[in-house]
Amino acid sequence: MYVLRAAKEAGIPVRIAHSHIANPSLSIKTPFRIYTKLLLRRYSTHNFACSIMAGKWLFGKKNTSSPNFYLVRNAIYSTKYLFDEKIRIEIRNTFNIEKEFVFLHVGRFVKQKNHIFLLNFFVRFHQKYPNSKLWLIGEGPLKKEVEHKIMKLGIIDSVELLGVRENVNQFMMAADCLLFPSIFEGLGIVAVEAQTSGMLTIVSNNIPVEANISSLFHQLPLDVEKWVSEVEYLLEYERGKENVASQSGYDVKETASWLQNFYLENFL
Structure with a gap:
Protein backbone atom coordinates (compact mmCIF):
# COMPACT_ATOMS: atom_id res chain seq x y z
CA MET A 1 0.00 0.00 0.00
CA ARG A 73 -2.93 -17.44 -13.71
CA ASN A 74 0.21 -18.63 -11.90
CA ALA A 75 1.67 -20.24 -15.00
CA ILE A 76 4.19 -23.09 -15.21
CA TYR A 77 6.54 -24.56 -17.80
CA SER A 78 3.95 -27.23 -18.49
CA THR A 79 6.08 -29.53 -20.68
CA LYS A 80 8.56 -29.86 -17.79
CA TYR A 81 5.90 -31.71 -15.76
CA LEU A 82 4.62 -34.13 -18.39
CA PHE A 83 4.92 -37.72 -17.20
CA ASP A 84 8.05 -39.66 -18.17
CA GLU A 85 8.18 -43.35 -17.25
CA LYS A 86 11.98 -43.46 -17.40
CA ILE A 87 12.33 -40.63 -14.86
CA ARG A 88 9.75 -42.30 -12.63
CA ILE A 89 11.75 -45.52 -12.54
CA GLU A 90 15.05 -43.71 -11.91
CA ILE A 91 13.72 -41.76 -8.92
CA ARG A 92 11.91 -44.75 -7.42
CA ASN A 93 15.01 -46.92 -7.78
CA THR A 94 17.03 -44.27 -5.92
CA PHE A 95 14.74 -44.74 -2.92
CA ASN A 96 14.35 -48.52 -3.35
CA ILE A 97 10.68 -48.13 -4.24
CA GLU A 98 9.14 -50.95 -6.23
CA LYS A 99 5.39 -51.48 -5.89
CA GLU A 100 4.81 -49.16 -2.91
CA PHE A 101 2.13 -46.50 -3.22
CA VAL A 102 3.89 -43.17 -2.71
CA PHE A 103 2.24 -40.01 -1.40
CA LEU A 104 3.90 -36.64 -2.00
CA HIS A 105 3.58 -33.26 -0.32
CA VAL A 106 5.39 -30.13 -1.51
CA GLY A 107 5.39 -27.09 0.74
CA ARG A 108 7.13 -25.17 3.51
CA PHE A 109 6.90 -26.50 7.04
CA VAL A 110 4.50 -23.82 8.27
CA LYS A 111 1.04 -23.93 9.86
CA GLN A 112 -0.66 -23.01 6.58
CA LYS A 113 0.43 -26.27 4.91
CA ASN A 114 -1.15 -28.41 7.67
CA HIS A 115 1.51 -31.11 8.03
CA ILE A 116 -0.04 -32.49 11.24
CA PHE A 117 -3.26 -33.39 9.42
CA LEU A 118 -1.13 -34.86 6.65
CA LEU A 119 0.67 -37.17 9.08
CA ASN A 120 -2.55 -38.12 10.86
CA PHE A 121 -3.99 -39.16 7.51
CA PHE A 122 -0.89 -41.10 6.51
CA VAL A 123 -0.58 -43.08 9.73
CA ARG A 124 -4.24 -44.12 9.40
CA PHE A 125 -3.80 -45.10 5.76
CA HIS A 126 -0.51 -46.85 6.50
CA GLN A 127 -2.20 -49.00 9.15
CA LYS A 128 -4.48 -50.37 6.43
CA TYR A 129 -1.87 -50.35 3.66
CA PRO A 130 1.63 -50.93 5.12
CA ASN A 131 3.03 -50.92 1.57
CA SER A 132 2.77 -47.11 1.37
CA LYS A 133 5.28 -44.27 1.66
CA LEU A 134 5.16 -40.51 2.21
CA TRP A 135 7.63 -38.03 0.71
CA LEU A 136 7.81 -34.50 2.14
CA ILE A 137 9.57 -31.84 0.06
CA GLY A 138 10.33 -28.53 1.75
CA GLU A 139 11.90 -26.78 4.72
CA GLY A 140 10.57 -24.37 7.32
CA PRO A 141 10.28 -23.37 10.97
CA LEU A 142 7.98 -26.26 11.93
CA LYS A 143 10.24 -29.01 10.58
CA LYS A 144 11.36 -30.13 14.07
CA GLU A 145 7.73 -30.37 15.15
CA VAL A 146 6.95 -32.51 12.10
CA GLU A 147 9.97 -34.76 12.79
CA HIS A 148 8.80 -35.22 16.39
CA LYS A 149 5.30 -36.12 15.20
CA ILE A 150 6.72 -38.70 12.77
CA MET A 151 8.69 -40.31 15.60
CA LYS A 152 5.68 -40.28 17.93
CA LEU A 153 3.45 -41.95 15.33
CA GLY A 154 6.05 -44.65 14.67
CA ILE A 155 6.22 -44.09 10.90
CA ILE A 156 9.85 -42.98 10.62
CA ASP A 157 10.68 -45.88 8.27
CA SER A 158 7.87 -44.91 5.88
CA VAL A 159 8.38 -41.14 5.66
CA GLU A 160 11.16 -39.40 3.71
CA LEU A 161 11.98 -35.76 4.46
CA LEU A 162 13.57 -34.68 1.20
CA GLY A 163 14.36 -31.03 1.95
CA VAL A 164 14.34 -28.47 -0.86
CA ARG A 165 14.61 -30.03 -4.31
CA GLU A 166 15.28 -28.45 -7.69
CA ASN A 167 13.66 -31.39 -9.52
CA VAL A 168 10.21 -31.39 -7.90
CA ASN A 169 8.73 -32.21 -11.32
CA GLN A 170 10.60 -35.51 -11.35
CA PHE A 171 9.39 -36.44 -7.87
CA MET A 172 5.86 -35.80 -9.11
CA MET A 173 6.42 -38.32 -11.86
CA ALA A 174 7.77 -40.84 -9.34
CA ALA A 175 5.01 -40.43 -6.75
CA ASP A 176 1.44 -41.69 -7.06
CA CYS A 177 -0.68 -39.14 -5.20
CA LEU A 178 -0.27 -35.52 -4.14
CA LEU A 179 -1.69 -34.63 -0.72
CA PHE A 180 -2.45 -30.93 -0.28
CA PRO A 181 -4.38 -30.25 2.96
CA SER A 182 -3.61 -26.53 3.26
CA ILE A 183 -5.58 -24.34 5.66
CA PHE A 184 -5.52 -21.54 3.08
CA GLU A 185 -4.00 -20.86 -0.35
CA GLY A 186 -4.11 -18.15 -2.98
CA LEU A 187 -4.24 -20.83 -5.67
CA GLY A 188 -2.20 -23.93 -4.90
CA ILE A 189 0.15 -24.07 -7.89
CA VAL A 190 1.53 -27.40 -6.64
CA ALA A 191 -1.88 -28.94 -7.38
CA VAL A 192 -1.71 -27.63 -10.95
CA GLU A 193 1.79 -29.07 -11.38
CA ALA A 194 0.74 -32.44 -9.97
CA GLN A 195 -2.23 -32.77 -12.31
CA THR A 196 0.00 -31.83 -15.24
CA SER A 197 2.27 -34.73 -14.28
CA GLY A 198 -0.78 -36.99 -14.45
CA MET A 199 -0.87 -37.61 -10.70
CA LEU A 200 -3.89 -38.15 -8.45
CA THR A 201 -4.38 -34.92 -6.47
CA ILE A 202 -6.23 -34.82 -3.14
CA VAL A 203 -6.76 -31.33 -1.72
CA SER A 204 -8.63 -29.60 1.08
CA ASN A 205 -11.75 -27.50 0.62
CA ASN A 206 -9.57 -24.45 1.18
CA ILE A 207 -7.97 -24.69 -2.27
CA PRO A 208 -9.47 -22.25 -4.81
CA VAL A 209 -11.56 -23.79 -7.58
CA GLU A 210 -9.15 -22.44 -10.23
CA ALA A 211 -6.70 -25.21 -9.27
CA ASN A 212 -9.17 -27.82 -10.52
CA ILE A 213 -8.00 -28.46 -14.08
CA SER A 214 -8.62 -32.20 -14.54
CA SER A 215 -10.53 -35.26 -13.37
CA LEU A 216 -7.50 -36.11 -11.18
CA PHE A 217 -8.47 -33.29 -8.79
CA HIS A 218 -10.43 -34.39 -5.70
CA GLN A 219 -11.45 -31.85 -3.07
CA LEU A 220 -12.47 -32.89 0.44
CA PRO A 221 -13.12 -31.41 3.88
CA LEU A 222 -10.32 -31.87 6.41
CA ASP A 223 -11.53 -35.20 7.77
CA VAL A 224 -8.95 -38.03 8.02
CA GLU A 225 -11.43 -40.87 7.45
CA LYS A 226 -12.90 -39.19 4.38
CA TRP A 227 -9.43 -38.77 2.91
CA VAL A 228 -8.59 -42.42 3.59
CA SER A 229 -11.83 -43.60 1.96
CA GLU A 230 -11.31 -41.37 -1.07
CA VAL A 231 -7.77 -42.60 -1.71
CA GLU A 232 -8.85 -46.24 -1.21
CA TYR A 233 -11.54 -45.74 -3.84
CA LEU A 234 -9.04 -44.20 -6.28
CA LEU A 235 -6.04 -46.50 -5.74
CA GLU A 236 -6.29 -48.01 -9.20
CA TYR A 237 -6.62 -44.72 -11.07
CA GLU A 238 -5.24 -44.29 -14.58
CA ARG A 239 -2.33 -41.87 -14.80
CA GLY A 240 -3.09 -38.84 -16.97
CA LYS A 241 -0.96 -38.24 -20.07
CA GLU A 242 -2.34 -34.93 -21.39
CA ASN A 243 -0.96 -31.42 -20.90
CA VAL A 244 -3.86 -30.24 -18.76
CA ALA A 245 -1.99 -27.08 -17.69
CA SER A 246 -1.66 -25.89 -21.27
CA GLN A 247 -5.28 -26.79 -22.01
CA SER A 248 -6.40 -24.78 -18.97
CA GLY A 249 -4.38 -21.63 -19.63
CA TYR A 250 -1.60 -22.33 -17.13
CA ASP A 251 1.26 -22.54 -19.61
CA VAL A 252 3.87 -19.83 -19.00
CA LYS A 253 4.15 -18.91 -22.66
CA GLU A 254 0.47 -18.00 -22.84
CA THR A 255 0.52 -15.98 -19.61
CA ALA A 256 3.77 -14.21 -20.52
CA SER A 257 2.30 -13.18 -23.87
CA TRP A 258 -0.86 -11.84 -22.21
CA LEU A 259 1.15 -9.91 -19.61
CA GLN A 260 3.45 -8.43 -22.24
CA ASN A 261 0.46 -7.21 -24.24
CA PHE A 262 -1.13 -5.78 -21.10
CA TYR A 263 2.00 -3.77 -20.30
CA LEU A 264 2.33 -2.51 -23.87
CA GLU A 265 -1.31 -1.45 -24.09
CA ASN A 266 -1.22 0.40 -20.77
CA PHE A 267 2.23 1.97 -20.89
CA LEU A 268 2.60 2.99 -24.51
Missing part, protein backbone atom coordinates in the same frame (compact mmCIF):
# COMPACT_ATOMS: atom_id res chain seq x y z
CA TYR A 2 2.76 2.45 0.93
CA VAL A 3 4.58 1.84 -2.36
CA LEU A 4 1.39 2.36 -4.36
CA ARG A 5 0.61 5.54 -2.44
CA ALA A 6 4.10 6.89 -3.14
CA ALA A 7 3.68 5.94 -6.82
CA LYS A 8 0.41 7.85 -7.04
CA GLU A 9 1.98 10.90 -5.39
CA ALA A 10 4.85 10.66 -7.90
CA GLY A 11 2.38 10.73 -10.78
CA ILE A 12 2.91 7.17 -12.02
CA PRO A 13 -0.22 6.46 -14.10
CA VAL A 14 -0.36 2.64 -13.94
CA ARG A 15 -0.19 1.08 -10.46
CA ILE A 16 -0.80 -2.68 -10.22
CA ALA A 17 -1.56 -4.57 -7.00
CA HIS A 18 -1.25 -8.37 -7.27
CA SER A 19 -2.85 -10.77 -4.76
CA HIS A 20 -1.32 -14.22 -4.37
CA ILE A 21 -3.01 -15.42 -1.19
CA ALA A 22 -6.31 -15.61 0.68
CA ASN A 23 -5.51 -15.73 4.40
CA PRO A 24 -8.64 -15.83 6.61
CA SER A 25 -6.69 -16.40 9.84
CA LEU A 26 -6.90 -13.83 12.63
CA SER A 27 -3.88 -12.45 14.47
CA ILE A 28 -2.57 -9.33 16.08
CA LYS A 29 -1.83 -8.10 12.54
CA THR A 30 -5.48 -8.35 11.40
CA PRO A 31 -6.52 -4.71 12.12
CA PHE A 32 -3.41 -3.45 10.31
CA ARG A 33 -4.18 -5.71 7.34
CA ILE A 34 -7.75 -4.42 7.12
CA TYR A 35 -6.56 -0.80 7.26
CA THR A 36 -3.87 -1.22 4.59
CA LYS A 37 -6.14 -3.26 2.31
CA LEU A 38 -8.74 -0.50 2.31
CA LEU A 39 -6.14 2.10 1.40
CA LEU A 40 -4.50 -0.14 -1.19
CA ARG A 41 -7.70 -0.12 -3.26
CA ARG A 42 -7.56 3.65 -3.31
CA TYR A 43 -4.03 3.81 -4.69
CA SER A 44 -4.02 0.97 -7.27
CA THR A 45 -5.32 1.42 -10.82
CA HIS A 46 -5.34 -2.28 -11.77
CA ASN A 47 -5.89 -5.30 -9.54
CA PHE A 48 -4.43 -8.74 -10.37
CA ALA A 49 -5.08 -12.01 -8.51
CA CYS A 50 -4.13 -15.65 -9.01
CA SER A 51 -7.69 -16.72 -8.10
CA ILE A 52 -11.06 -15.14 -7.43
CA MET A 53 -10.68 -16.11 -3.76
CA ALA A 54 -7.34 -14.28 -3.56
CA GLY A 55 -8.90 -11.30 -5.31
CA LYS A 56 -11.81 -11.09 -2.89
CA TRP A 57 -9.46 -11.34 0.10
CA LEU A 58 -7.31 -8.37 -0.92
CA PHE A 59 -9.63 -6.20 -3.00
CA GLY A 60 -13.09 -7.10 -1.73
CA LYS A 61 -15.91 -9.03 -3.40
CA LYS A 62 -17.29 -5.98 -5.20
CA ASN A 63 -13.96 -5.10 -6.79
CA THR A 64 -13.52 -8.57 -8.39
CA SER A 65 -16.39 -7.59 -10.71
CA SER A 66 -14.67 -4.35 -11.65
CA PRO A 67 -13.25 -3.86 -15.19
CA ASN A 68 -9.90 -3.13 -13.51
CA PHE A 69 -9.73 -6.63 -11.99
CA TYR A 70 -7.77 -9.34 -13.84
CA LEU A 71 -7.39 -13.02 -13.09
CA VAL A 72 -3.72 -13.74 -13.88
